[in-house]
Amino acid sequence: MPKAYRLFAITRLLLKAAEIFVALIVILFGLALGALFVASTNLYGNHLGIPAMLPHGIARTDAMKIGYLVVIGVLLSFTLIFFAVRAVAAIVQTAISGDPFVNDNARRLTRIGALLVALVAIELATNMAVNGTMKRLADAHHVPVSAIGGFTFGPDLSPIGLFAILLIFVLAQIFRRGSEMRAELEGTV
Amino acid sequence: MAIMVKLDDLLYARRMTLTDLADKVGITLANLSVLKTGKAKVIRFSTLEAICDALQCQPGDLLAFEKG
Numbered sequence: 001m002p003k004a005y006r007l008f009a010i011t012r013l014l015l016k017a018a019e020i021f022v023a024l025i026v027i028l029f030g031l032a033l034g035a036l037f038v039a040s041t042n043l044y045g046n047h048l049g050i051p052a053m054l055p056h057g058i059a060r061t062d063a064m065k066i067g068y069l070v071v072i073g074v075l076l077s078f079t080l081i082f083f084a085v086r087a088v089a090a091i092v093q094t095a096i097s098g099d100p101f102v103n104d105n106a107r108r109l110t111r112i113g114a115l116l117v118a119l120v121a122i123e124l125a126t127n128m129a130v131n132g133t134m135k136r137l138a139d140a141h142h143v144p145v146s147a148i149g150g151f152t153f154g155p156d157l158s159p160i161g162l163f164a165i166l167l168i169f170v171l172a173q174i175f176r177r178g179s180e181m182r183a184e185l186e187g188t189v
Numbered sequence: 190m191a192i193m194v195k196l197d198d199l200l201y202a203r204r205m206t207l208t209d210l211a212d213k214v215g216i217t218l219a220n221l222s223v224l225k226t227g228k229a230k231v232i233r234f235s236t237l238e239a240i241c242d243a244l245q246c247q248p249g250d251l252l253a254f255e256k257g
Contacts, residue, residue, distance in 0.1 A: 187230030189220045 008096045015089040022082045029075040036071055040064040056143045066133055073126030077119055084115045101178040109172035116165045120157065193253045196225045199244050214239040 039048055040061060052060050087108040094100045138145045200210065207225060211218040216236060223229050224236075237248055244251075 184230055187223070187228065189216070189224045189229045189232055189236050 005096060008074055008092055012092050012096065013087065015085060015092060019085050019089065022078055022085055025078045026075065026082060029078065032069075032071045033075060036064060036067050040068075049116050051159055056141050058137055058141055062137055066130055066137075068080060069126060069130045069133065073122060073130075076122050077126075080115045080119045080122070084112050084119075087112050088114075093167070101175065101182040102178040103176065106176035106179055109168055113165055113168040113172060116168065120161070120165075124157070179188065191254060191257050193255055194224055194227055194229070195251055195253055196240075199246060199250060203244060204226075205244075210240070210243060213243040216240075 039050060050060055054060060054063050091100065091105050091108050094102060094105055134145055134148050138148055196207075200207065207221055208218060210216075211221050214221075214236075216239060222238075225234065237251070240251060241248060
């Protein structure tokens with residue numbers, strides 16, 4: 001097997017591992033969402049020994065709202081990551097079978113770019129929603145936000161990350177052109 | 190299709206088969222078949238030269254333009 005192909009095979013293995021890992025996180029946070037729902041009901045919440053009133057007089061149901069936002073944010077994020085990882089794995093698979101310059105790969109790259117844009121949007125939205133809810137809770141109970149706890153979710157909007165997303169869209173266009181050239185070459189006699 | 194490939198007529202006039210031509214010009218039968226059926230998108234000058242040489246004709250004998 002040529003060296004490049006061995007590298008692709010290793011990459012495929014790593015992507016498979018990543019896919020399983022991300023899928024487990026999705027399942028875990030799906031369970032967490034269910035657990036949160038159970039705990040937030042009055043019946044089970046009392047039964048589990050979570051006081052209806054938390055410190056600073058914050059109601060359990062209000063605190064649970066923050067939990068819901070975090071869990072839903074993580075669940076959505078990792079669902080997107082799962083599909084992005086699968087798309088990368090599919091691209092690597094075409095490279096292993098020796099024909100990566102196909103229009104499908106251009107479409108997959110565009111999809112990966114769109115998934116990453118959505119990921120950034122979800123992370124920003126979750127961040128804003130959680131911090132907003134905390135601020136409202138803190139203001140309503142006349143305590144500083146730090147008493148409830150600061151919160152950051154996911155990586156911040158980094159210039160490098162945005163640059164990488166842009167690069168993916170550029171690569172998608174290049175792959176599209178490449179697949180066109182490839183098709184033309186096939187009609188050459 | 191605006192550009193017609195008249196390979197069929199030329200071969201018929203010379204009582205040749207596509208296989209004969211493939212042997213003579215050193216182009217695969219599959220590629221010649223692509224050319225004959227009008228599915229080719231690009232034709233190399235070297236291919237054109239080899240076919241003209243084998244069939245003793247001009248490029249204009251092989252290709253024709255039809256307004257469609």
